[in-house]
Amino acid sequence: MKAPAAHLVLPSTYDALADAREWIASHARAAGFADRDVLDLELVVTEAVSNVVRHAYGGEPGREVELDARTEPGLIVLRITDHGEPFIGGRRVAPDGSGGYGLGLIAQLVDSMTRSADEGGNTLELVKQRPGGSS
Amino acid sequence: MEHVTRREGGATIVELSGDVDVGGAQQLRDVLGDALTEGPVVVDLSNVRFIDSAGIGLLVTAHRRAIEQGTTFAIAAPSEGAQRVLSLTRTDRLLVVHPTIEAALGG
Numbered sequence: 001m002k003a004p005a006a007h008l009v010l011p012s013t014y015d016a017l018a019d020a021r022e023w024i025a026s027h028a029r030a031a032g033f034a035d036r037d038v039l040d041l042e043l044v045v046t047e048a049v050s051n052v053v054r055h056a057y058g059g060e061p062g063r064e065v066e067l068d069a070r071t072e073p074g075l076i077v078l079r080i081t082d083h084g085e086p087f088i089g090g091r092r093v094a095p096d097g098s099g100g101y102g103l104g105l106i107a108q109l110v111d112s113m114t115r116s117a118d119e120g121g122n123t124l125e126l127v128k129q130r131p132g133g134s135s
Numbered sequence: 136m137e138h139v140t141r142r143e144g145g146a147t148i149v150e151l152s153g154d155v156d157v158g159g160a161q162q163l164r165d166v167l168g169d170a171l172t173e174g175p176v177v178v179d180l181s182n183v184r185f186i187d188s189a190g191i192g193l194l195v196t197a198h199r200r201a202i203e204q205g206t207t208f209a210i211a212a213p214s215e216g217a218q219r220v221l222s223l224t225r226t227d228r229l230l231v232v233h234p235t236i237e238a239a240l241g242g
Contacts (some may be wrong), residue, residue, distance in 0.1 A: 014158030021154070021185065037187065039216050043223075046187045048158050101188035103222045108223055 006070060012053050012063035012082075020045045020067060024078065031071040034129050040109045041076070041128060047102040048080045048124055056084030056122060066121075075111075075129045086117040138166050144240040146175040146207075152182035157189035167197040174206050177239040181212035186220050198230050207231070211239035 008053040010016035010083050021042040028038045051066055055064045066081040107113055136159035139150045147170040156164065168175045178194065180186070194210065201208035209231040211220060221227040233239035 014156065017156050017158055017187075018154060036215075036219070039219065041185060042185060043220065046156055046185075050187065050189065054157075101191060105188055105220075105223055 005114065006068060008067040010049065010065045010067065011061065012057045012065055012084075013061050014050065014053060016065065017046050017049055020065075024069065027069045027071065028076060031076050031130065033076070034132075036107075037128070041078070044106050044109050044126060044128070045078065046082070047106050048078075048126070051102055052080060052082040052084065056082040058085070060084075071091045075127055078126045079123055079126070080126075081121045081123045083121045086122050115126065136162065138162075140166065140170060142173075146177050146240060147173045148177045148211075148236065150158065150179040150182065153184060155183055155186040155190035157187060160189050160193060163190065163193050164196075167193060168200075171197060171204060171206065172198055175224070176201065176206070176208045177211050177233075178209070179211050179236055180217040181214055183214050183217045186217050188220075188224065189218055191220055193227055194230060195226055197210050209233055209237045209239045 006027075008020075010020060024041050024045045025038050026065070028041045032089065033041065045067070049067075052065050063082070064085060066079075068079040068081070070077045108125065109127040110128045112125075114125040116123050136155045137152045139152070141148050149166060149170050151163075166177070167176070176197070178197075198208045210221070211233045212235050213232065218227070221230070221232065
């Protein structure tokens with residue numbers, strides 16, 4: 001199977017979510033993840049990109065959401081980078097306090113979650129191991 | 136996301152299919168809101184491949200609205216993908232979830 005591009009730039013709209021899912025699913029399948037785990041990764045990328053569109057960019061279209069995927073034996077590393085509002089106190093807070101399940105879902109579905117912010121943007125790095133070993 | 140609404144057994148059945156994500160939230164909010172004005176609602180999730188937290192949030196909102204209005208709101212036949220997210224968010228304990236449409240209409 002030909003590996004999909006490891007780097008994908010999406011526009012900051014909810015219409016891009018389906019593309020994000022298709023992209024991560026093809027990476028995860030190529031890395032040997034089972035259907036259920038592929039679906040979990042689709043959920044992870046959907047929640048993460050939705051958060052960027054809504055909170056980092058405040059719904060402003062025409063900005064960029066960068067996705068990077070790297071697979072190693074038995075795991076996948078997904079990075080979501082934006083150039084919008086940085087994290088506040090370690091987490092993004094919606095002006096109206098809305099949202100709720102998204103970040104909690106991501107935390108449940110990945111093995112590690114690291115946030116960083118510098119002049120290169122705000123990055124959320126997520127690592128998910130493939131159940132069943134490192135072969 | 137696609138949706139079909141029909142009346143059956145005294146309830147409005149809203150059949151959702153495809154991917155339900157935040158991009159279709161306004162559409163889903165309208166569909167569920169309209170259905171709730173007619174009385175009991177059953178949402179068929181058997182053809183939903185994928186649902187995100189925004190979709191789940193709208194189901195919870197509709198459930199609460201039904202209680203306020205003194206009517207019922209139930210989920211029927213969730214697909215494996217939908218059931219996964221209902222479980223992860225623990226909303227399967229909050230929402231009324233039936234294994235089949237028949238069970239939802241009979242209950």
